[in-house]
Amino acid sequence: MSSDAVPAARPVVTGLGVLSACGRGLEPLAAAVSYGKTAFDTVSRFDVSRRRTTRAALLTDPPPLAEALLGVIADACRQAGPDGSTETPLLLALHSDLGTAEVAARVAEGAARLCGVPGVTRVYTGACVAAATAVADAAALVAAGRQSRVLVAAGHLVQPGVFAAFDAGRALARDGELRPFSAGRSGTLLADAAVAVVIEDGAAAERRGAPVLAGLAGWGRSGDAHHVCRPLPDGGGMARAAESALARAGVAAAEVGYVNANGTGSTLADRAEANALRRVFGSHTDRLPVSSTKAVHGHALEASALLELAVTIAALRDGLLPVNAGWLGPDPDCGLDLVLDGPREARPRYALSLNSAFGGANTALLVAA
Structure with missing residues (x-):
């Protein structure tokens, strides 16, 4: 998986499910980022009165994390369409805490019911590169011919403990705005999101007429x-x-x-x-x-x-x-x-x-x- 050799097979994305503070689905997210319509607001989910920063990009009425993940997994699988396989691996990126195992178990049970996948193959907790690491592994599996299709999902809902840790570490923007590469920038702002993608062999996707959203x-x-x-x-x-x-x-x-x-x-x-x-x-x-x-x-x-x-x-x-x-x-x-x-x-x-x-x-x- 670490080789720089050109892949023999062509991994592509055929299904995509998104839930973010911008809305459900890719379209509201695409519109927001195209025109710079930010999703930040004052946090009301938990008490931030003692925090230096009080803003984040949060869902208004978030479901439990496992439910949010299952929603985007269902959307991604629906868009990709069935491929006749029951052995599709599910790679899942989550924050590492006391609830990680329970969330993974609920996602495994629900994904088996919704999409016929056998369960969660691997859980990635490698901080802010967790989901990209899972995508890289999925693409490598497809490119090497070891899997014809891999499902990748990732989710994070902002919780008071993580918010407090980032705030105490002075990692959050003091003025409540995230300003990448700008003069006067002072840190980041946290966000909710759940996303799932279906990655599969491009040739197999084309044979069955599946939508090809992009190549990896x-x-x-x-x-x-x-x-x-x-x-x-x-x-x-x-x-x-x-x-x-x-x-x-x-x-x-x-x-x-x-x-x-x-x-x-x-x-x-x-x-x-x-x-x-x-x-x-x-x-x-x-x-x-x-x-x-x-x-x-x-x-x-x-x-x-x-x-x-x-x-x-x-x-x-x-x-x-x-x-x-x-x-x-x-x-x-x-x-x-x-x-x-x-x-x-x-x-x-x-x-x-x-x-x-x-x-x-x-x-x-x-x-x-």
């Missing part, structure tokens, strides 16, 4: 182990993940036409990511549109990468590159071609979706239109 051309992972929560300042770890995704796909850096950046609004992390993009794309960086859609839908931790994969698929489908919302002005240490003021019309062949996590983990998913 390449994927890469790296670990820089620089610090428990700070990124490697020169962006070397993230650059290696992106270079691995490009190498696996056999795609040149200049062929990438959009980057959905990790962009958490952290001063250090955004600067390191900008450095990573410079390392990978060189002079092409000046002409490479970049935005972080977390500025609209928030940071959904273990579900973030799957939510942002959905956004990237929509951008390629619609020919509208999402806005980098929350912008106050340029940071000379970033210097990227950010999408500002409104969606940018473009139809790139390839887009890169990047994610990073505490501990130095980095992932890159190269999405093909």
